[in-house]
Amino acid sequence: MSCDGRPLRISVFGAGSIGCYVGGRLAAAGAEVTLIGRERVGAEIREHGLRLTDLHGADIRVGAADIAFATGPESAATADLVVVSVKSAGTPEAGAALASAIGSDTVVVSAQNGLGNADTLRAALPEQVVLAAMVPFNVVHRGDGHFHQGSEGDLEIEQHPAVRAFAPVFDDAGLPLHARADFRSVQWAKLLLNLNNAVNALSGLPLREELSQRSFRRAVALAQREALTLLTARGIAVAKLTPLPPQWIPRLLTVPDGVFRVAGSRMLAIDPHARSSMWDDLEAGRRTEVDWISGEIVRLAAVSGTAAPVNARLVELIREAEAGGNRHWSGDALLDDLRSRRGPRKPTGKRQRN
Numbered sequence: 001m002s003c004d005g006r007p008l009r010i011s012v013f014g015a016g017s018i019g020c021y022v023g024g025r026l027a028a029a030g031a032e033v034t035l036i037g038r039e040r041v042g043a044e045i046r047e048h049g050l051r052l053t054d055l056h057g058a059d060i061r062v063g064a065a066d067i068a069f070a071t072g073p074e075s076a077a078t079a080d081l082v083v084v085s086v087k088s089a090g091t092p093e094a095g096a097a098l099a100s101a102i103g104s105d106t107v108v109v110s111a112q113n114g115l116g117n118a119d120t121l122r123a124a125l126p127e128q129v130v131l132a133a134m135v136p137f138n139v140v141h142r143g144d145g146h147f148h149q150g151s152e153g154d155l156e157i158e159q160h161p162a163v164r165a166f167a168p169v170f171d172d173a174g175l176p177l178h179a180r181a182d183f184r185s186v187q188w189a190k191l192l193l194n195l196n197n198a199v200n201a202l203s204g205l206p207l208r209e210e211l212s213q214r215s216f217r218r219a220v221a222l223a224q225r226e227a228l229t230l231l232t233a234r235g236i237a238v239a240k241l242t243p244l245p246p247q248w249i250p251r252l253l254t255v256p257d258g259v260f261r262v263a264g265s266r267m268l269a270i271d272p273h274a275r276s277s278m279w280d281d282l283e284a285g286r287r288t289e290v291d292w293i294s295g296e297i298v299r300l301a302a303v304s305g306t307a308a309p310v311n312a313r314l315v316e317l318i319r320e321a322e323a324g325g326n327r328h329w330s331g332d333a334l335l336d337d338l339r340s341r342r343g344p345r346k347p348t349g350k351r352q353r354n
């Protein structure tokens with residue numbers, strides 16, 4: 001893929017799990033990539049290069065000489081495209097850093113979870129085209145420059161004419177980008193899925209092991225059902241990322257054998273070691289994105305004049321865990337705790353499915 005006969009220049013602001021994996025694959029496909037991140041990551045890449053693997057046996061090597069690394073935004077000055085992949089708490093700083101470095105022709109893509117990161121970047125970068133994208137798959141950093149894609153799904157992005165200039169290099173990299181006119185509803189669908197992040201982080205378990213336990217699945221379903229009730233009441237659309245209607249989403253996580261649906265109509269495999277990005281943050285002692293994920297449901301409830309006690313409790317438990325509290329809950333204990341937060345249930349006469 002080239003831009004005016006030369007390789008596309010891409011900077012990735014936030015060289016972590018997603019940034020190194022996506023940036024590395026784009027470099028392997030011929031783009032001129034600069035990763036912008038912390039010196040510890042730069043040192044790892046200088047020593048080992050990048051190794052990028054996936055569930056299907058892809059094993060791609062990018063030598064240290066074939067991908068540039070920087071700790072500041074200056075190198076983004078000549079980029080055609082900047083992919084932002086910092087955690088949500090870092091977005092304002094990323095926006096300010098890019099504002100001092102890039103020109104108005106550079107397109108910026110937020111490859112982050114949550115709903116508001118692209119808007120935060122737009123506020124800092126009023127002259128640039130800023131687009132939100134959705135990363136459905138999980139990436140695990142295995143050390144020594146090795147990043148492993150531990151689940152499946154294709155990238156989705158807001159529909160915009162600018163996408164045409166860089167979509168081909170994503171195709172070449174084996175990471176096809178699907179442009180969607182209803183992107184907000186895609187973000188809501190992903191956020192519903194990410195309500196599992198808090199439960200996963202509190203379980204202290206890999207995703208597959210967590211989701212193989214019925215009580216954790218029921219805990220996730222409580223959070224998702226609470227969110228869906230609010231979304232439905234406010235008439236907010238949730239993309240049909242599966243062939244099932246949105247009200248079925250809580251049931252998707254009841255699949256017993258370590259696979260769940262993320263996007264598309266397929267069952268998606270999960271690597272046995274894959275963990276949520278929130279698990280990574282708790283493990284590393286970093287601030288999590290709980291305010292931008294479960295916290296969105298709490299805010300939605302507040303503006304709707306109601307409450308979201310299950311998601312509010314998950315926010316509270318993650319904050320406690322960030323401060324050193326329990327992050328090894330059993331499924332039964334977590335489920336009992338979350339259930340005790342809900343108001344009394346009306347008897348339905350029906351057996352609970354999840």
Ligand SMILES: NC(=O)C1=CN([C@@H]2O[C@H](COP(=O)(O)OP(=O)(O)OC[C@H]3O[C@@H](n4cnc5c(N)ncnc54)[C@H](OP(=O)(O)O)[C@@H]3O)[C@@H](O)[C@H]2O)C=CC1
Pocket residue numbers: 013014015016017018019036037038041071085086087088090093094097111112113114135136137138139140276277280286289
């Ligand atoms: N990991 C995953 O599997 C998935 C993640 N996502 C989403 O993608 C986004 C990125 O997640 P992920 O890749 O896990 O995040 P990581 O924490 O692994 O990577 C972000 C990196 O950017 C660095 N960074 C932050 N601010 C700056 C700065 N100003 N200058 C230089 N480097 C900086 C961070 O360093 P430091 O930690 O020192 O600040 C960190 O190394 C999140 O929104 C996440 O929710 C979506 C799907 C899956």
Ligand SMILES: CC(C)(CO)C(=O)C(=O)O
Pocket residue numbers: 113135136137138139151193194197207275276277278
């Ligand atoms: C891929 C997925 C859904 C895995 O939990 C994720 O988005 C995350 O970890 O943040």
